[in-house]
Structures are given as structure tokens and as C-alpha cells.
Amino acid sequence: MSKTAVSFAFNSPDRLAPETAMRIREIAEQLGYSPHPVARMLGQRQTLTIGVLTPQALSVIFSNPFFGAFSEGVAAAAEASGYALHFISPRHGSLAGAMSRATVDGVVAIGLSDDHPEVEQIRRGGVPIVLVDSTALPEHGSVQVDDVGGARAAAEHLIGLGHRNVLVIGVEPPAPSVAMDPDGVTSRRLRGYREAFAAAGLTLPDTSVVVGPASIDGGIAALNGAWEDGLRPTGVLAMSDAMAIGAMRALRDMRLTIPGDVSVVGFDDIDLAPHVDPPLTTVHQPIRRKGEEAVRMLLAVVQRRGLASPEHLRLETRLILRGSTGPPPLKDRREVAGSDD
């Protein structure tokens, strides 16, 4: 048999007599032969794989339950279309380097903001990209949520309860960049918090904003750090549930009660948020759906070779009230009422 016939037997059996195709497959089975996947990719010029691009090391990003849920959505959509998943994270420090070695038909980038030093290089690669929680650009599809609105609702909630002294725990950028992208997720959420304070005639001092990695430990470290700096907030606005849970742990380790002494609001509404102690008040965002929509948009470009113009999706967020928030202690209410205009 010729190579051609074998190839046909695997890829377009209809171009062969049915019995011949069957015979070839049987012999292949018997010989334990199957076409070399890399050679196939090269010839067909498609990999049937989509990439998930993360500016941070996978080993840190996987520690955030948010990412698990996001991957769940990505995987659901990819698997439904027969695509495999390839995770792309910085290789020897270079994200662009990792990208140029990745054998994928398209990429879903998560949290890739414009302040990333290699973003231009990555974009120029020519690989279709959908940006999630990233700085949106007209030429690439994008999926975002209403970060500003969600954050504002969270802050309004605390302010409405009477909190005046609030600590914000943000997500640190993957690498300390010169200028933080004003359109990144962290900036947008911060803006939402600030809007709520401004609307109440209050201000959120820069000293009350700390950042750290988006994990439980990151939350613990961030809160302890703030405490050591002398901050004594009655409310905490965390930009991720994992950090909120870490903050609660740190607070409790100081013998403080939640929400009696300090209220905590998270962001994400991960599956476990209702089950922690106390149940976490948080900003819900459709995490899985973000992954699904991103892959759907990506495959639309990849499979139909970019006929459609890029889509830009913004999904809603909403504040979910649970048990981790309440009015501040009486003494703080008085104190603050006196010192605050």
C-alpha cells in the first residue's frame, strides 16, 4: 500500500474503497501504528489545540480557584469541538518565547494587560487571540465583566453599613511594570471602589490599597502586612475570593471576629464561597461562562478563518450578600464619625 492510501484511510476514508480502508485500519491496529501527530499537524496546518495564555506561572495561577473554574469553562467549550488544551506560561521568563513555541490554532489570553512588556510581540505573532480580563483591543475578540460596577456595589455595601476605614487588597501584576495599565482588571476594580467612596463624599487613601498574589496565602500576607503598617480597617475589599478567605484567616488568627470586628467582601464568587466560615459576601462573576464564551469566539475565528469581525462581550457582575459583612463595631462608628468629615 502507498503512504497516500494509508493517509486516506485515516483522514478521508471515502476516497478509498470501503474494504480497502477497513483493511488498512486493521493492519495499522495490528501493527500498533498510528500517524505521527506532529507530522499530521505540519501537513494539515492545524493542531486542533487551543492555548490558554497566562502571564503568570501556572504553578501560581492554579492556586487560585478562580482559574480552575475558568479552565472548566474553557475545557467544556474546547472539548465539545474536539479541541485539546495547551497551557502557555512564561518560559525562562519570556511569555513571547513560550508563545512562539506553542503549537496551537488560537489562544485565549487571561489577564494579559497592555502594560505587559511582551504584549506587542505576542500580538504580532499572527495567532488568533481572544482576550479575557485583559486590555481590550478592537482587532481581537474580548470577554470582560463589569468590574467597575461590581466593585462599586461591593464598596457601596460596606459604606452603607457604616464602614469608613476600609482596606483594599488587590491582585498584583505578574511583573512589576513601570506603569500599571489603567484598563487592567485591578485598576478597573479599584476605580469602582473609588467611585463608591467618592459618591459618598469619602476618599480611599492610596495607603489603604495593598496588593499581593491572588491566593489564600497572598491574602494572609497582604492583611498582616497592612496590620503591621498600622492600618486598622473595619472593612476589607478583596479583589479575589481566595485573598478574602486568606484575609479572614489572618483576622481570625488575631482573635478578631467576622463580621463583628471586621467585614470582608470578596470578588469572583467561587464555588466554595458559600461554604467558608462565615459565608463570603462577594461579587459574583460568571467565571465558567467567560471561559466558554472566549473559546466560542476563538473557534469562530479559527474555524471560519476570521470572516466575522471580532466580538466584544461584557458580562454582568452582581453583589451576593452572605455572612461576612455587617455593621462596624460601635466604637469604630463613633471614632470615625468624629474624625471623618
Added chain:
Amino acid sequence: MSKTAVSFAFNSPDRLAPETAMRIREIAEQLGYSPHPVARMLGQRQTLTIGVLTPQALSVIFSNPFFGAFSEGVAAAAEASGYALHFISPRHGSLAGAMSRATVDGVVAIGLSDDHPEVEQIRRGGVPIVLVDSTALPEHGSVQVDDVGGARAAAEHLIGLGHRNVLVIGVEPPAPSVAMDPDGVTSRRLRGYREAFAAAGLTLPDTSVVVGPASIDGGIAALNGAWEDGLRPTGVLAMSDAMAIGAMRALRDMRLTIPGDVSVVGFDDIDLAPHVDPPLTTVHQPIRRKGEEAVRMLLAVVQRRGLASPEHLRLETRLILRGSTGPPPLKDRREVAGSDD
């Protein structure tokens, strides 16, 4: 310049005059050129990628926090060696089909037990494999934990507290197979539970063992199902923390208290286990380490082309006592004391 020179400039710059190499790279940069990753793989006969093989759909497996932590370990070890990660899950229902399309240098299989219908085909593929939480075979490296011991400790704990009527919530196999592999994780843990009961002169009836998917929802469904079947246990042994947390939710929704009315023990000790309400008593296993060790073993084979004989690692488990377990209610203690042995 010849193709050869360009290739050298990217792969072995030392075979070119330093300035020539530099010049080629500059021109490449300028032209936005970078070598085609697939063609590179084909020529070099290596992909610098390792695969993570899961018998279940990724979209379901990612909903288990255990998998996030495991991936964290895998990613840490892979990234340290410059390898990317490729997730392999059944494609159009066939795991072997997905496997034969995967462009990886080696594979870490998680939860691939011998009862899987395609296991033989996958093994024959010739790709180096390390088995984690799978049926161990001498020819492949393996990483396991002391499931039996951990499960036994969990059951002994409940029995010691006075529980006699215990519900076991197990992890269902990916596909309903004819015969459950007696060496699979679920079977091993069940054996551990049974050993403890036997040692106390008790038995664990088959009707008290239910299974479901390893997720919060799976735990909720499993517990509700058991309740509808008329079971009224005072203790629950769950084979995953996610299921334990789901079971606690379902119990609480029935106005039962934990551990007042029912005690719950999990398995895994995920990061969030100490933070749920009540803090979960569970069997700790070194999840991240399993991932790291598996990749380390795999790379030893992949990089040194299998000089070393396959390694077989069994890590320890230990019971962590937290707040979700306590003595059964008095009425049950009496009841059982009368009706049992």
C-alpha cells in the same frame, strides 16, 4: 543566508560566527519571523511538552479543587524544566484517540485505573507514562499515596467517636465499567474503611456505599440520594473534600448540624478545607507533591531516555482533625448500642 544558517542562529548559535548569529536574529526580529513550532518539533523529535491525561472530561475534573492543586504541582515541575503542559481528555469519547493526537514527550496519567477499556491501547502507544492514583504497573513509574491507611484512620476516628451507622460517599469511575478495578483509588479507600470496621467487629454494608462525581454538587446529590433511600447515618466518610463539603451543605439544608447531628470526614485536605464551616476533618495527602514527583520521574525517563528503571513512590497520608467530627447524638448512641452486634 541559507536555511541552515538561520536554523543554527536559533538553535546552536555557537556553530556560527557570533556576529552572523546576531545579525540573523536581528533580521528575524525585524521581519517578525520565528521558526514554525510544529516543524521544529518534527525535526527535533521532541515537543518540550508533557501531557496530563485524565480519563474524565476536563470540564468535570477541573471542578474538583484537588485537580487544581495537582496541576499546580505538575506545572511547577514542568515549568522549572522548560516544559509546557498539554491536557489530554477523551476526544469524541475515546481517550486513546485523544492520546494518539497529542504532541507530547511524555504523559502523567491521573486516575487511570486498569479497568479502563482503552488502557492497553494507551500503554502500547510507546509514549513514556507515569501513573498517578492509577493501577500501578512495573513497567511504568507510579506515584500513589497510602489510601488504605488514610481511609482506615478516617473510619477509625468515626468509630472511636461512637459512630456505628456510617455512609460512605465514593468517587464514581469515569465510565461504568464491568468490573471495578480492585486496585483503583476508590477500591483502596473503601478497603481502608472496611478494615477499620472489621477491626472493631463491625461491618459496613454495601448499601451504605454510594458514589458520584467528585464535586460539591456530586456530594450534595450523593447525600440526598442516600437520604431518599432511607439511610440515616450519623457519620459520613467522603472520598474527596469537595464531596464532603457538598454533603455538609445538603445536611445543613435539612436543618441538621455538623458535627452535632452528623459528622463528616473528607479526603484530600484541599487548601480550603480549614476554612469551610465547620473546618473539615479530613485525610491529608500531599497533592502538589504528587504532581511534582510525577513530572520529575517522567522527565527522568524522557530526558535520559529511560536509563533508570521505573520508580514507584508511595507517599504518606494522615488524618487531620478539625471541627466537622464529633460524637453522635445521644439517641443514636443508645439505639445503635442496642441493635448492633
Added chain:
DNA sequence: TCGTCCCGCTAAACCGGTTTGCTAAACCGG
């Protein structure tokens, strides 16, 4: 009976690089 079409298969070009083997020029000591 002959021309035409279609079917089943194949030879050869191609995918985009890497790697081997070699040549021509530069370098070296004697």
C-alpha cells in the same frame, strides 16, 4: 467497438524546519 467517464489508487511535491556531511577559506606551526 470505441470513446468517455468515473473509480481506486499512487507518485511526487509539499509542509517548514533540523541535521549531517562537506567544502572553501582562514589559521597554524615548522
Added chain:
DNA sequence: CCGGTTTAGCAAACCGGTTTAGCGGGACGA
């Protein structure tokens, strides 16, 4: 000044398939 060794770069084979163009032969219609 010359033979022997490096050195720098190139041509061609190769990686393992896919894809295109085309060929021989049997069926069919005229």
C-alpha cells in the same frame, strides 16, 4: 612557503505525514 587543522557556512537528506495531480482499468453509453 607549505601541509594540516580549524572555522564558517552551505547543499542535500531527512523528519513523517498530507495533498495534488494524474494514471490505469473497468463500466457505461452510443
